[in-house]
């Protein structure tokens with residue numbers, strides 16, 4: 019399975035709709051301090067179900083909604099959509115015909131309104147967070163501790179206590 | 192008053208005697224990862240009386256003594272000398288004659304042996320740490336919290352709690 | 365289960381040794397379990413960069429610690445990869461030769477996995493297959509500029 | 522004494538506002554005392570980089586936080602300087618324009634104070650009056666190479 023693209027609007031500094039298409043291989047994201055690069059990492063964590071505002075550098079979850087700038091008004095909602103493609107068997111009767119498999123796009127959307135109301139959608143249809151989590155488990159997009167290495171946090175594993183590193187054994191078991 | 196130079200031998204990765212002469216203005220210290228640049232900062236902190244091995248990245252104070260390398264044996268002692276120059280009045284009778292002032296070099300040395308024995312010397316004469324600390328107070332070399340900005344620690348003051356920043360008011364009062 | 369964890373630890377240790385030596389160019393390192401059963405033991409890191417004696421890990425330099433951390437995390441990654449890996453300025457403390465080895469490893473792993481690296485490092489940028497530039501021409505509001513593929517001329521400034 | 526501390530805080534706040542705007546190019550910031558008497562209040566930092574709305578400081582980027590920290594520490598430094606200031610890789614998270622403003626401030630302060638900057642950043646190196654290179658030709662053992670004054674040709678690689 020692969021990540022096709024991520025789309026966001028009203029998420030942190032991304033006021034207007036922004037689409038990042040992901041290519042195979044290495045993609046570098048560059049730009050000056052404060053232009054929004056790490057906010058893209060936050061968008062990933064958030065659409066995958068992050069519940070802690072602190073781990074997104076916020077005081078409350080409302081902090082992820084675009085708060086306005088010198089030239090733009092604040093927004094009422096933050097929305098991030100992750101589009102993946104996976105090879106799905108079209109028929110589930112276990113037949114061997116290879117042409118029954120096809121590449122299918124799956125989209126996962128998370129929305130948060132200033133009111134505090136929040137939605138999850140799969141393929142644009144409202145669902146619950148647990149439906150999204152179980153879909154990720156099936157397709158293997160469950161991200162591991164080492165899938166996202168955050169800015170300034172790389173030293174943590176070296177500075178932490180031996181017991182705090184145990185999780186790595188679990189991750190690869 | 193000004194710092195003239197720092198000399199070290201057997202201190203961390205500086206096995207052989209090394210002299211750094213300090214010039215006015217900005218001096219850049221460069222080199223590959225692990226070559227010893229931050230060890231020079233540790234040498235400064237240590238010769239100025241640092242008591243915490245942890246703040247020098249060690250487990251015990253003995254860790255500052257050169258521990259050997261692939262090609263060199265371990266050393267039995269670490270020694271760092273700081274040489275300052277200050278304008279001292281030669282006569283203390285309050286006379287106005289300007290030519291009575293002269294530039295004097297003051298040297299402060301700290302030694303540590305593997306046995307755990309340690310010495311402080313001022314102008315090569317054994318003394319106690321408190322003599323050195325009071326000399327620094329007189330000459331104004333008392334370093335402040337903002338005199339040494341350590342690697343990876345620059346964000347501390349921004350990430351800490353408001354009460355942890357109080358010390359700044361004291362430092363500039 | 366005990367044997368499943370023991371097997372996982374062995375695999376992690378082997379991979380870690382391999383990646384460490386690859387990223388440092390030479391030198392060696394290993395993982396050790398702290399006392400007790402594997403069901404509750406912690407992981408001790410023993411690292412010896414090229415040419416140096418074995419010492420307390422905390423004495424390592426900023427760049428050496430970062431590279432050791434990357435070795436451990438990449439070791440986990442190579443055993444149980446995920447389709448995507450996001451790296452945010454992990455190359456910041458690395459000097460030029462360590463950066464080059466890091467980039468080489470990245471490109472090897474990227475043959476089967478999508479990597480996104482946020483970086484200010486010119487070498488890392490130049491080694492990428494694609495580059496996205498983020499700007500704030502409109503103050504406080506981020507926009508993406510799709511810059512160039514790795515084979516387009518990169519201006520050096 | 523209460524008034525001595527109040528005076529010190531006022532001075533620190535004024536300097537901080539000044540240095541912040543100088544290092545960021547624009548934008549504004551200030552310090553605020555938390556509730557209670559100045560004898561036990563803490564310092565709150567309120568920072569607004571150019572073009573942005575005022576928000577919780579923790580939302581700032583890595584580079585913005587580093588520059589805000591430098592503004593506060595340099596503000597203290599400019600009020601009560603010490604003969605020497607040692608900076609170890611403080612420019613690591615800064616982009617090119619922020620690095621240039623940081624270098625400018627450093628050179629201004631260096632007219633009366635000795636600065637030692639450990640850096641991997643080419644611009645910072647090139648702006649220094651003197652450069653010392655540290656090497657480990659003999660593995661595990663550091664040596665100094667006095668490199669060149671700022672007016673000697675610096676090889677670009």
Ligand SMILES: Nc1ncnc2c1ncn2[C@@H]1O[C@H](COP(=O)(O)OP(=O)(O)OP(=O)(O)O)[C@@H](O)[C@H]1O
Nearest residue numbers: 030051052053054055056057083084085582583584
């Ligand atoms: N809800 C929000 N509304 C508007 N702006 C926001 C919001 N949340 C965060 N920001 C802004 O986004 C900026 C941080 O962006 P980000 O951390 O992505 O920067 P960066 O490109 O990673 O920079 P650096 O290179 O310094 O790490 C901050 O200036 C912050 O004020």
Ligand SMILES: Nc1ncnc2c1ncn2[C@@H]1O[C@H](COP(=O)(O)OP(=O)(O)OP(=O)(O)O)[C@@H](O)[C@H]1O
Nearest residue numbers: 203224225226227228229230256257258425426427
């Ligand atoms: N007592 C000692 N004997 C020998 N080597 C030591 C001793 N203490 C520390 N070292 C070595 O010094 C090295 C660290 O040096 P230092 O922190 O000065 O590097 P650096 O030049 O600042 O690198 P970086 O650019 O990565 O920050 C480590 O490899 C460590 O093993």
Ligand SMILES: [Mg+2]
Nearest residue numbers: 056169582583
């Ligand atoms: Mg960032």
Ligand SMILES: [Mg+2]
Nearest residue numbers: 229342425426
């Ligand atoms: Mg260092």
